[in-house]
Amino acid sequence: MTDPKLLILASLADGDKHGYAIIQDVQQFAGIRLGAGTLYAAITRLEDLGWIRGLESEDRRKPYRITGLGRRSLEEQMGALDRVVQTALRRLRTV
Amino acid sequence: MKHWIAKLGRLYPRSWRARYGPEFDALLEEVAPDWHEFGDVLKGAVHMQILRGEWRKPAAALAVLGAIAALTISFTVPKRYVSSATLKIARAQAAPQTADFLDQLTADVLSRTSLAEIIRSQDLYHDDRARVPLEDVTGQMRGDVRIEPSSESSGARALRVSFTYPDPVKARTALGELLSRMMSENLMVNSAREHLAEQIWHEPLAPAERGETLEVLAAPSLPKQGSGPNRLLFAAAGLGIGFVVGLLAAAVRRGPRRAFQVAGWAAASVAVTLAFSYLIADHYTSSATLKVTAPLSPSRWFAVAPHVSPRDHIEHLSQTILGRDNLLRIIQNPRIDLYRKDRARIAALPYAEQAAPLQALADRMRREIILDFPAPSKFTIAFTYTDRYKAQTVIRELTTGFIEEDVRVTRVAVAADPELVQMSEYKVGENLEILDPATLPEVAVSPNHAELAAGGLLAGLLLGAYRKRSRRTPDPPAALQTAHS
Numbered sequence: 001m002t003d004p005k006l007l008i009l010a011s012l013a014d015g016d017k018h019g020y021a022i023i024q025d026v027q028q029f030a031g032i033r034l035g036a037g038t039l040y041a042a043i044t045r046l047e048d049l050g051w052i053r054g055l056e057s058e059d060r061r062k063p064y065r066i067t068g069l070g071r072r073s074l075e076e077q078m079g080a081l082d083r084v085v086q087t088a089l090r091r092l093r094t095v
Numbered sequence: 096m097k098h099w100i101a102k103l104g105r106l107y108p109r110s111w112r113a114r115y116g117p118e119f120d121a122l123l124e125e126v127a128p129d130w131h132e133f134g135d136v137l138k139g140a141v142h143m144q145i146l147r148g149e150w151r152k153p154a155a156a157l158a159v160l161g162a163i164a165a166l167t168i169s170f171t172v173p174k175r176y177v178s179s180a181t182l183k184i185a186r187a188q189a190a191p192q193t194a195d196f197l198d199q200l201t202a203d204v205l206s207r208t209s210l211a212e213i214i215r216s217q218d219l220y221h222d223d224r225a226r227v228p229l230e231d232v233t234g235q236m237r238g239d240v241r242i243e244p245s246s247e248s249s250g251a252r253a254l255r256v257s258f259t260y261p262d263p264v265k266a267r268t269a270l271g272e273l274l275s276r277m278m279s280e281n282l283m284v285n286s287a288r289e290h291l292a293e294q295i296w297h298e299p300l301a302p303a304e305r306g307e308t309l310e311v312l313a314a315p316s317l318p319k320q321g322s323g324p325n326r327l328l329f330a331a332a333g334l335g336i337g338f339v340v341g342l343l344a345a346a347v348r349r350g351p352r353r354a355f356q357v358a359g360w361a362a363a364s365v366a367v368t369l370a371f372s373y374l375i376a377d378h379y380t381s382s383a384t385l386k387v388t389a390p391l392s393p394s395r396w397f398a399v400a401p402h403v404s405p406r407d408h409i410e411h412l413s414q415t416i417l418g419r420d421n422l423l424r425i426i427q428n429p430r431i432d433l434y435r436k437d438r439a440r441i442a443a444l445p446y447a448e449q450a451a452p453l454q455a456l457a458d459r460m461r462r463e464i465i466l467d468f469p470a471p472s473k474f475t476i477a478f479t480y481t482d483r484y485k486a487q488t489v490i491r492e493l494t495t496g497f498i499e500e501d502v503r504v505t506r507v508a509v510a511a512d513p514e515l516v517q518m519s520e521y522k523v524g525e526n527l528e529i530l531d532p533a534t535l536p537e538v539a540v541s542p543n544h545a546e547l548a549a550g551g552l553l554a555g556l557l558l559g560a561y562r563k564r565s566r567r568t569p570d571p572p573a574a575l576q577t578a579h580s
Binding site for chain 2: 018019020023033035036037038039040041043044059060061062
């Protein structure tokens, strides 16, 4: 659960955010501090995949929005992760 | 730290910066400036350069081209053949093992003079001799000859001698001549020692003091299969060079005007450095090699003189020969006449004030003299000066000085021993022999114009790059204010 791309998608799932806001949000909900280099490497990749897109802004700080494709991808990944979590918890309880 | 992190942001590829640059710079102004952030931005820059850098295609293409070219060249490099032979070292029974026997033997056979004779007689390194001084060619041959102790053979020590050369027949013939020189040198030294002992003491040398003899166990082989150059190494070097050239080409392509201006700075810097280097006087180094032979009869010699290593012996002699008095005598010798301008300046001083600067001149000359001990029983003495003929004369003077001082020291040591005093020659102690006489240097050792030009090139490139960068990317005052707030 430390994949920066996944963390960024999760952060954008509840609304548009610019880079610094994503860093703060991820720090808050996951306790992980994303570096600026890591953040923008992931943003570049996510834009290339079409999972997020940059919005027009008068400010230098450009906000990003999750696309439909990104939302579906996040849901799939969360679903897979959820299955792993549920299975692990169930097995822990049975031991 | 914030300033340096912002600088790192400029290492991202140009196309990436065109898209994300402003927002990334804005983010860098907001994040906490620490080492974690510094490392992260640097890692991101490298990552993006690898993914999106415009240098990849030319660098990769030229790296591949370089590897192919280097591999092609490697096939034109001639194969080298190794001819080898084995010698048995037979020692007189109960004789003490002379550790420096091999060292003494090879000092003679691998001396510049001996190798030069073999090179001429066998017509070796024909092309190299046309290009470089014979001294360098003998150095090359010394590197191609290997003499190493081999495994024990029927209770005796053995030596493996080999010679590597591009022609298998010449490799064998030259090795044969090298071996015959080793054998005859060994015979000559042993018979001279015994003959001298008979003359001095009218009795043969004790068995324990007789020399070792050499016998050929395996004659020089005619190598059948040669080995080519290391092609992997060639390819790797070509790959590396091609890659660097590719990077440079990419830099030029990205900004031809800028590259042209940087090249202009580099060319100007090289021109200035070269002009400066030609104003400095050329310095030449002359050198000579001397061999320190073991005492004829160690037991008799060590009865009158303390046992010291050849190196300690030479260092003891050098206290006199390289002492201030002797060096000043050489400096002021009208035939040699060193440091003329400095001496004229000193001569203008009142007599009472001349001693200190003259001593300083002797110390300066001492710093230009290098004593080197490449092997336990031989040493090289070198002197560097602006006049190559004078450098050679000084080395001749110093080698003669060492030999005379050695004889004088021996005479003093044996003075109390009537038997030794009767000797016609003082061969009882460590004797000095000239292996390679003083060279007449052909090439100046300094200033090194090529090194200076390379330094100038580098300085010019850095200066040009710095000037262009500082002109191209002035930080806006507003951004600076935000960054430092």
